[in-house]
Amino acid sequence: MQAELQITQQNAHTLNRPSLLAPAGNWECAKAAVENGADAIYFGLDKFNARMRAENFTEADLPELMEFLHSRGVKGYVTLNTLIFPQELREAEKYLRTIISAGVDAVIVQDIGICRLIRHISEDFPIHASTQMTITSEVGVEFAQELGCNLVVLARECSLSEISKIQNRMQYRGATLPLEVFVHGALCVAYSGQCLTSEALGGRSANRGECAQACRMPYEMVVDGEVLNLKDKKYLLSPQDLAGLSVLPDLVKSGASCLKIEGRLKAPEYVANVTRVYREALDKLMEAPEEEIVENTSKEEEYNLEMAFSRGLYTGWFRGINNQELVHAKFGKKRGVYLGRVKRVNNEEVVVKLEAPLKPGDGIVFDNGHPEVKEEGGRVYAVQQQGKDTVISFGRGNINWRRIYIGDKLWKTSDPELDKQVRQSYAGDIPQFQRPLDIEVHGESGVCLGAVCRDEIGNIVLVESSVPLETARNKPLTQEKLEEQFGRLGNTPFKLGNLTNNLKGEVIVPVSELNRMRRDIVAKLEEQRAKPKRWQLKANASLKDLLPTRQVETRLFPAGHYVNASLPSVSLIVLVRNLEQLQTALNAGIETVYCEFEDPKKYREAVEIVKSNNIRRDAIIPCGTLRERVSTPTTIFVAPPRITKPGENWILQQVRACNADGYLIRNYDHLQFFANDRCIGDFSLNVANPLTADYFKNNFGLERLTASYDLNINQLEDLLTTSPPNWYEVTIHQHMPMFHMEHCVFCAFLSDGKDFRDCGRPCEKHEVKLRDRVGSEHILQADLGCRNTVFNATAQTGAEYVQRLIELGLQSFRIEFVNEKPEEVAQIIQNYQQLLQGKITGSQLWRQLKLQNQLGVTRGTVARS
CATH class of the missing domain: 3.20.20.70 (Aldolase class I)
Incomplete structure (x- = not known):
């Protein structure tokens, strides 16, 4: 340190x-x-x-x-x-x-x-x-x-x-x-690469460039079953x-x-x-x-940035976490520059005490606290001072005055004069932004004048005069003269930076020769810069060199499907998020459980429960002179938080202190910290193809990898047929974890605190859901790092595709719970056990649970083409 x-x-x-x-x-x-x-x-x-x-x-x-x-x-x-x-x-x-x-x-x-x-x-x-x-x-x-x-x-x-x-x-x-x-x-309110919201709600993955910007939509906050009155704060996830x-x-x-x-x-x-x-x-x-x-921002700079595009400007997380300021929650779309509030409305005019400049031709919008509906606005026709106030009028018929009220906020959304100035900065073909050239000149009487020129990115050219320097009788080459001649770089991408004069004695060369040298410098530099970069490119190297061997025997069935010649037994893995769900999973005979708790200190108790359960299940029963094991002991893996920042290794130490059988790996810090432990790669590693899978599996020794939630059934089939299927597990039942974010909704709207130090920990006292525009109530949870996850209100299942995945060699299937009660957990586990045992079909399971028929799709529901 x-x-x-x-x-x-x-x-x-x-x-x-x-x-x-x-x-x-x-x-x-x-x-x-x-x-x-x-x-x-x-x-x-x-x-x-x-x-x-x-x-x-x-x-x-x-x-x-x-x-x-x-x-x-x-x-x-x-x-x-x-x-x-x-x-x-x-x-x-x-x-x-x-x-x-x-x-x-x-x-x-x-x-x-x-x-x-x-x-x-x-x-x-x-x-x-x-x-x-x-x-x-x-x-x-x-x-x-x-x-x-x-x-x-x-x-x-x-x-x-x-x-x-x-x-x-x-x-x-x-x-x-x-x-x-x-x-x-x-x-983005969610960590980039960790947002599955568009995927979950509409099959448009942010990891595939198709973000639907659900974070910019309005939400209601449901606290302990009641809608919290947040007044004009509706955009709870829009930074x-x-x-x-x-x-x-x-x-x-x-x-x-x-x-x-x-x-x-x-x-x-x-x-x-x-x-x-x-x-x-x-x-x-x-x-x-x-x-x-x-640290200072001028009013002109702030004005220009707000007019460029602004939902409100803020320093983000640069100064640390301030959940009261990051998300103001009052709108989620472009506003611009704040002008003030309407003081009076009369004769198709409004009176405002202006807080920013305004002129005829500017565009404004009236904000009455309902940005989700069409708002009134238009071009300003006239601006007149009335003492400390300003009277603003508009073109006849441009504004519906019945929708304008005293107290409405005014925002300047357009400044045509500024736009014109900005457009002029890149109009035409003549370079307007010039980058500096540094020039060194060398020479003495009787030898040619040499100019060595370097640009900012390392290109260098040498130009010499075609005639030798002569001793000057008057008006020798001075620093000022050289800077004047070499600095005439108008209509080029260059401007003169530093000119170093290394001439010996008082010498002279014709001005025409200096001008020619300057033109040659520009031409040679432009030629040198325009040459494409020549990177190494191996002609014989190809993708197939990196693809792993599948290593699974298959035989072709009449239906055209490849099926394992000898199908191994399949296992059901259950992820739980509290101790009651854990006990229910153990009672159901689950042999592998994952725990993801808000407080990792409870992992120690979870491990003790599993060990005690194993002792009971490992009971020895007399059978004549033989003693036999009743069942396989349960293995418990626990999950560290998805994000690790500098100084947060204490959280990982706390996780490891529980002495679980293994750990879910969710980021690169986990790969290093748990390198000597049994590890399973979780979905957050974004394993979507065999090259990524091979890297994690063979470089880090992970036992299995959770397939990316961006894969639909066809892409899962491709993954299982291009690499060993026993590398993977697939989540077939879950509430999709949509937003995973540094922004703490609990802190922002259930306290006056900035962060965990002064928020009073409302996340430990309340059950919170976020209700969207169609009435779905998405589950909100916090982790030990105070990061929030929003889980999709509706669980989804891939039950109808389980048989096909088994045929392709997949052995490990995961189901996840969030806030389900023990009786719900027991019923769902039983249904999936019956599915994997072939006692019910995927369609029957889907109908029984009335779930959303979806499995981490990219577009829409799972559909086989």
């Missing part, structure tokens, strides 16, 4: 300039980013990216796009940040070869298997670990580094303190991977937008190497506006003396 402290102190006095990464959904957005100072852009193609609703580029665009970006000194990263299914791997391999050949600077990846595939076909092509990989600690960074990644995008939930700790601990352990941090844009401008100095000090702006679904005006604000702020920060660095 002393060494860590020393590193922290050293870093406090060293500011390295982070790069600025901007989003681009199309060509216009790419130009907007480049012309406003982005160092790199990230963009999706038409497949495998987490913003499938964006316009996106195509593979055919890549050569031209990369040439444009590189000629302007900007890098381009392709987002391939979704899970990849087994039958998509071959297409993904071709896709990757195209991306690498086009000279793309990096690819942003979520899927572990795709990271492996990239590193197999190219040893040097850069891989950036997406925020979808849910990396929240230095152990996660090391995992990414061992996987072959070159940069890690941290989870948005990491605070400044945690980012610094991760950076310092990496240095202490000898790791060197750069860290990228989101600095601005929309905040304000992230704005890290005010903490920019601390972000730079934290060691982040790249600052990322969210927004691939946004317009080019947004990209231009936000990029320019952060570019200018970052440049000012890097140029300012250390003693003058302060």
